[in-house]
Amino acid sequence: PRLAGAPAPEVPPWYAMEAHRRPPAQVLEDALRGPLERYPGQEVSRLVVDGPARRALLEAAAQADLLVVGAHRRTSLPGLQLGLINHALLHHAPCPVAVVPQE
Structure with a gap:
């Protein structure tokens, strides 16, 4: 229950809400997709731990x-x-x- 006047909770990004249903490497790839499209040519090392x-x-x-x-x-x-x-x-x-x- 929320207190009167309390702000509504923020809705997390879709990839955060669905992360528990997908392999961690896929969650990482999905999270990086937008930034990699905006900044092509950037070298990114990926490591899932x-x-x-x-x-x-x-x-x-x-x-x-x-x-x-x-x-x-x-x-x-x-x-x-x-x-x-x-x-x-x-x-x-x-x-x-x-x-x-x-x-």
Whole structure:
């Protein structure tokens, strides 16, 4: 139940809602399709890792020059709202972290 006056929950992108029904590699390909069409010729390395996102990203950051993560903008709150994973990455990643707001 929502409280009176509380904003309606945001609907996640279609690929997030359907992600649990498809193989992880397909979810990744679907998520990258739009950006790869907008920026042809960009080199993209794909790696699907099984396990907690925080651990996988911190391990990847150990070999990276820059870790880029997304963040949601919530219309009811000012600024970016960082979740637990982004917060942990900002504090523990061994490389710089760029937080990019979702379009």
